[in-house]
Amino acid sequence: MITQTNQTAYNKAEQQFIELLDVIDLDEKLAVQPELASQFEASLERAIQDAYDAGSGDAAAHRFLQRVLYRINRLKLFWYDDLRHYTNERSAYLRNVRDRIEVPWQAWELAQLDVAALQQEDVKQGLAERGARDLDPPLSEDSRYIREQTTEAGYRRILAIGSFDGLVEGSRLSRILGGAANEVQATLTRVLIEEYGNGRLSRKHSTYFAQMLSEFGMNTEPEAYFDLVPWEVLASANHNFLVTECKRYFLRYNGGLTYFEVAGPAAYRNYLTAAQRLGVSQAAMGYWELHIREDERHGRWMLDDVALPLADKYPEQAWEILLGYDQEKLMGDRAGEAIVRSAKEADRMAVK
Known part of the structure; x- marks a missing residue:
């Protein structure tokens, strides 16, 4: 079940992440202004814990994490849209976010199989x-x-x-x-x-x-x-x-x-x-x-x-x-x- 409070917080964090995706020189800017991602980072850490460390997991957390991960992964395909959307496709920060989600998520998935x-x-x-x-x-x-x-x-x-x-x-x-x-x-x-x-x-x-x-x-x-x-x-x-x-x-x-x-x-x-x-x-x-x-x-x-x-x-x-x-x-x-x-x-x- 997705609670309204959790979903609202995750929606705001996802919106901040969407804005980060198109920031020119994202890695360099975050190095000097980490607060640009502060709301997103707080929600990311919370979601990982709520999704993969709490039994079956929180639905709002799962939704947030999979949406964020997809927004990173989709950059591996070409959508015939504004070329500026691919500015950060090789960003070290985005790769780090991807890995921080994938590692616990994949462990959680594998634990469901013998x-x-x-x-x-x-x-x-x-x-x-x-x-x-x-x-x-x-x-x-x-x-x-x-x-x-x-x-x-x-x-x-x-x-x-x-x-x-x-x-x-x-x-x-x-x-x-x-x-x-x-x-x-x-x-x-x-x-x-x-x-x-x-x-x-x-x-x-x-x-x-x-x-x-x-x-x-x-x-x-x-x-x-x-x-x-x-x-x-x-x-x-x-x-x-x-x-x-x-x-x-x-x-x-x-x-x-x-x-x-x-x-x-x-x-x-x-x-x-x-x-x-x-x-x-x-x-x-x-x-x-x-x-x-x-x-x-x-x-x-x-x-x-x-x-x-x-x-x-x-x-x-x-x-x-x-x-x-x-x-x-x-x-x-x-x-x-x-x-x-x-x-x-x-x-x-x-x-x-």
Whole structure:
């Protein structure tokens, strides 16, 4: 639960941080005027303690930390906006803030998994079992709600939150493709090329998502609905920034991407079923149909042509593929639950 008092304090601190992002010579100015970041620094220390040292953590603290971390991470992508926004992309201060959040956050995330047990698993068998389980899972209570009960208001909320990733889809995958040429790299490149519409904007998956938004008269600009995005969704995005930034986490990232591609069609079928029940236009659900079709193929590619070959190449570290898979599932399930809670809230507000 987010208390109003905590949220107000964090909002003010985040606003100070946003202003710092565009300060010319930020590192030099903070060295002589540390008070420029005093409010932000106080909130940052408090949030880290409240989020990661207090049981399940304070929701307002989680939200603040993931929003700050995302504002740093997004500078690793190019948004075709004012070039001055990238003034501090290599700032030592921003790197320090990122590390101070990531270290306790990642320890908190890892503590929710039995890493020792993963290290003892038969990796290939584990991947096969997970793939079979997640390809067509039984419907959960949340899945049934989306399919059978959510109203147009809830569906619009799902689109708004989904646009956070849907309008920049594949961007983080692009960050791991450089390097030596081999079959794994070629497969990952094929996945990215399909996500990017084979170089044609009209076929890019983000274009299909924008069309869904347009059908409802919604904003098609990236991050337009940032304030609606739950911290759980932001955490998944920030985690992927981390594991694509650090090549030592290459196996973890590909394990996570394997889960994402294998499990994606089941989630998209829920949204497609809801759209069909609501009677929306073809354009307002075309993205789901496209992804069901293509991600079924991508899931097979990731299992057969990426995850298993990597397990052969790195037998001593292959368990990290399972870690990445399970962590992506854990964080994805958590994000999915948050999205449904938000959709339910939109549904309730619509009938008042």
